[in-house]
Amino acid sequence: xxxxxxxxxxxxxxxxxxxxxxxxxxxxxxxxxxxxxxxxxxxxxxxxxxxxxxxxxxxxxxxxxxxxxxxxxxxxxxxxxxxxxxxxxxxxxxxxxxxxxxxxxxxxxxxxxxxxxxxxxxxxxxxxxxxxxxxxxxxxxxxxxxxxxxxxxxxxxxxxxxxxxxxxxxxxxxxxxxxxxxxxxxxxxxxxxxxxxxxxxxxxxxxxxxxxxxxxxxxxxxxxxxxxxxxxxxxxxxxxxxxxxxxxxxxxxxxxxxxxxxxxxxxxxxxxxxxxxxxxxxxxxxxxxxxxxxxxxxxxxxxxxxxxxxxxxxxxxxxxxxxxxxxxxxxxxxxxxxxxxxxxxxxxxxxxxxxxxxxxxxxxxxxxxxxxxxxxxxxxxxxxxxxxxxxxxxxxxxxxxxxxxxxxxxxxxxxxxxxxxxxxxxxxxxxxxxxxxxxxxxxxxxxxxxxxxxxxxxxxxxxxxxxxxxxxxxxxxxxxxxxxxxxxxxxxxxxxxxxxxxxxxxxxxxxxxxxxxxxxxxxxxxxxxxxxxxxxxxxxxxxxxxxxxxxxxxxxxxxxxxxxxxxxxxxxxxxxxxxxxxxxxxxxxxxxxxxxxxxxxxxxxxxxxxxxxxxxxxxxxxxxxxxxxxxxxxxxxxxxxxxxxxxxxxxxxxxxxxxxxxxxxxxxxxxxxxxxxxxxxxxxxx
Ligand code: BGC
Numbered sequence: 001x002x003x004x005x006x007x008x009x010x011x012x013x014x015x016x017x018x019x020x021x022x023x024x025x026x027x028x029x030x031x032x033x034x035x036x037x038x039x040x041x042x043x044x045x046x047x048x049x050x051x052x053x054x055x056x057x058x059x060x061x062x063x064x065x066x067x068x069x070x071x072x073x074x075x076x077x078x079x080x081x082x083x084x085x086x087x088x089x090x091x092x093x094x095x096x097x098x099x100x101x102x103x104x105x106x107x108x109x110x111x112x113x114x115x116x117x118x119x120x121x122x123x124x125x126x127x128x129x130x131x132x133x134x135x136x137x138x139x140x141x142x143x144x145x146x147x148x149x150x151x152x153x154x155x156x157x158x159x160x161x162x163x164x165x166x167x168x169x170x171x172x173x174x175x176x177x178x179x180x181x182x183x184x185x186x187x188x189x190x191x192x193x194x195x196x197x198x199x200x201x202x203x204x205x206x207x208x209x210x211x212x213x214x215x216x217x218x219x220x221x222x223x224x225x226x227x228x229x230x231x232x233x234x235x236x237x238x239x240x241x242x243x244x245x246x247x248x249x250x251x252x253x254x255x256x257x258x259x260x261x262x263x264x265x266x267x268x269x270x271x272x273x274x275x276x277x278x279x280x281x282x283x284x285x286x287x288x289x290x291x292x293x294x295x296x297x298x299x300x301x302x303x304x305x306x307x308x309x310x311x312x313x314x315x316x317x318x319x320x321x322x323x324x325x326x327x328x329x330x331x332x333x334x335x336x337x338x339x340x341x342x343x344x345x346x347x348x349x350x351x352x353x354x355x356x357x358x359x360x361x362x363x364x365x366x367x368x369x370x371x372x373x374x375x376x377x378x379x380x381x382x383x384x385x386x387x388x389x390x391x392x393x394x395x396x397x398x399x400x401x402x403x404x405x406x407x408x409x410x411x412x413x414x415x416x417x418x419x420x421x422x423x424x425x426x427x428x429x430x431x432x433x434x435x436x437x438x439x440x441x442x443x444x445x446x447x448x449x450x451x452x453x454x455x456x457x458x459x460x461x462x463x464x465x466x467x468x469x470x471x472x473x474x475x476x477x478x479x480x481x482x483x484x485x486x487x488x489x490x491x492x493x494x495x496x497x498x499x500x501x502x503x504x505x506x507x508x509x510x511x512x513x514x515x516x517x518x519x520x521x522x523x524x525x526x527x528x529x530x531x532x533x534x535x536x537x538x539x540x541x542x543x544x545x546x547x548x549x550x551x552x553x554x555x556x557x558x559x560x561x562x563x564x565x566x567x568x569x570x571x572x573x574x575x576x577x578x579x580x581x582x583x584x585x586x587x588x589x590x591x592x593x594x595x596x597x598x599x600x601x602x603x604x605x606x607x608x609x610x611x612x613x614x615x616x617x618x619x620x621x622x623x624x625x626x627x628x629x630x631x632x633x634x635x636x637x638x639x640x641x642x643x644x645x646x647x648x649x650x651x652x653x654x655x656x657x658x659x660x661x662x663x664x665x666x667x668x669x670x671x672x673x674x675x676x677x678x679x680x681x682x683x684x685x686x
Pocket of ligand 1: 101137186239283318319528
């Protein structure tokens with residue numbers, strides 16, 4: 001029996017965010033409020049003076065790797081081969097300063113180093129000698145590097161509530177990313193997950209602004225460290241500024257309507273926390289907020305981001321977003337106008353990424369006086385500063401360094417720890433779990449034997465659905481269950497695919513001779529537009545599987561492997577136990593099996609409100625009016641499971657809650673303490 005007094009210091013959060021958004025970033029300023037020169041700022045100034053307009057607009061251009069290779073974009077064949085004409089045209093003639101992406105799929109470190117060396121060798125032949133800044137989506141580890149350590153997606157990390165672990169994982173990701181000579185990671189997502197229908201909900205740290213801010217801060221600390229010229233660190237990127245995560249339609253890249261008060265209360269604080277932690281880059285929201293596309297919103301990009309939050313680094317567009325101002329948003333008549341609007345609004349770098357019109361047209365715009373030279377110099381100064389800070393001029397690749405821990409057992413253990421700590425036990429009637437080792441278990445359901453389902457998107461490929469890019473030797477739930485309980489105790493019948501029936505009858509037959517049925521339901525990988533859905537309810541085929549299994553009377557455990565909370569209220573009463581696994585990645589199979597056997601005592605807690613009904617998508621910090629209806633009875637606050645919910649295999653009692661004082665000063669702190677007692681027999685992390 002353990003008793004611990006937990007003491008929490010709560011900081012007073014002002015409802016009007018204004019008060020805490022004043023410049024807090026560590027910038028060196030003198031008494032006249034002018035920035036003091038540093039060795040890097042001197043170098044940048046000197047270099048800038050030598051640069052022509054063509055050099056400058058090239059620096060502001062980011063192209064996809066496809067644009068340097070033999071073959072057509074989106075269909076680059078292996079082995080990846082540079083096209084000598086294309087690479088020279090882009091890097092020398094157009095002086096393109098940044099490249100991104102993977103030309104189709106993940107690549108081994110050796111190949112990455114060869115690619116980056118090839119690019120830098122050409123790029124640095126320019127008169128200015130400026131190296132390329134390469135950016136990559138490293139979302140849950142080095143997911144585009146073959147053999148890298150893959151850990152749970154952000155929504156699962158949030159369920160651990162473990163900041164120091166998140167910091168360690170971000171450091172692992174940085175190590176393995178820089179080992180491939182890739183210095184810029186497009187992560188973390190700091191959008192607050194307020195809409196559970198959104199296809200990128202699982203990329204968030206959940207629905208609570210403070211949790212998102214803390215996890216985001218930890219990610220920046222782990223990824224960037226104190227010095228990004230360290231060959232084990234990268235620069236990270238705040239995504240996606242701002243208001244992207246609460247589209248009115250619930251669909252990706254559509255309009256958000258957010259009163260300024262909500263913007264400040266919910267969506268800006270994580271960005272402020274990351275700026276304070278030294279974030280060096282930011283990616284802009286592809287959608288629009290209050291009718292204004294993110295990429296032309298100068299109030300957000302200048303007044304809020306620069307003046308209020310104090311951000312000094314690079315603002316990069318999202319994929320093709322200046323083009324989208326014409327084709328999707330319809331706010332610019334043509335591409336050239338769109339470039340003028342976005343650069344004048346405060347964009348520093350355009351993720352073009354598939355043509356060379358951007359630098360050509362931007363140059364014309366400056367010559368025509370439509371974009372001021374000062375705006376160009378400001379953007380290029382930011383880009384060069386980051387390149388110097390990364391040490392790219394001295395070491396454009398990291399090939400001189402050794403990375404013995406890449407994909408190591410030590411790193412894998414951390415990914416496993418995260419997967420274990422994320423496991424969230426939502427229901428456990430009559431103590432069905434843990435399952436005794438002697439039980440006969442039927443495993444069924446569409447996510448039971450799929451590494452792709454557990455990893456989610458941004459794994460090997462963008463959508464993460466191609467099994468050819470899965471990490472070799474990693475265990476699915478089925479394989480890990482066979483290891484944990486013995487092959488002879490496990491029977492497997494898939495039953496259904498995500499939304500089609502395969503062989504439910506066979507599964508039902510097998511359930512009759514099993515002591516317990518473990519049904520792994522949920523989703524297959526998706527991200528961005530391909531992940532849009534019209535119904536948050538779990539697909540019908542899966543509901544049917546669970547209903548028919550329940551008719552056998554065999555006790556049921558549901559394992560949810562899903563990126564957003566699919567509604568299961570029809571089948572939840574049919575299950576004795578429900579385990580939420582989120583997207584636990586490569587070690588997820590082991591984490592699930594150990595949790596079902598009791599080797600792991602689950603300690604994850606929901607970082608969002610799990611809805612019960614499709615029309616009651618309310619977060620935990622609802623208004624009184626959302627709940628109270630004295631006359632007609634409807635109450636939108638009936639979640640399936642509440643924010644913060646999570647059971648374990650022991651009994652934890654809370655008592656003696658005490659608040660140190662009745663008063664709290666503006667921006668002050670207050671101590672709250674509570675007695676926590678483990679009255680059960682097994683240890684627990686609480
Ligand atoms: C996504 C970003 C991503 C970028 C680069 C975009 O489509 O919205 O999150 O970083 O592509 O791959």
